[in-house]
Amino acid sequence: MHRLIFNAPAGLQVDHRDGNGLNNIRSNLRLATRLENGKNRRMQSNNACGLKGVCQRKDNDKWVATIRVEGRNLHLGTFSTADEAHAAYCAASASYHGEFGRTA
Numbered sequence: 001m002h003r004l005i006f007n008a009p010a011g012l013q014v015d016h017r018d019g020n021g022l023n024n025i026r027s028n029l030r031l032a033t034r035l036e037n038g039k040n041r042r043m044q045s046n047n048a049c050g051l052k053g054v055c056q057r058k059d060n061d062k063w064v065a066t067i068r069v070e071g072r073n074l075h076l077g078t079f080s081t082a083d084e085a086h087a088a089y090c091a092a093s094a095s096y097h098g099e100f101g102r103t104a
Helices: 002-006 034-039 082-100
Strands: 013-016 029-032 054-056 063-069 072-079
Touching: 002 013, 002 029, 013 034, 029 034, 034 082, 054 082, 063 082, 072 082
Parallel strands: none
Antiparallel strands: 013 029, 054 063, 063 072
8 A cells, every 4th residue: 555655666665654554644654775674673572671783691791782784783882781782773773774773
């Protein structure tokens, strides 16, 4: 339905800004390449800490921030707290993913 509403050309996808695939209001839709559309994925359901891009190392109880850019995982650093790691992820998401970045 969203492709019909937006009259999307072949080769481009229609992305929902708010991530709700049922919200087909024209202002919520935007054209995106497959790569851009993948940048705004939601946090995985098996994420134990509840912060996107953050995981805890078991060997030293430090928090690690990573982001996926052009098919590769980039290590953003190791931090003392989960909030520090998430702040690094949010900054990297704004830098690498721009308007398509999702931090939650």
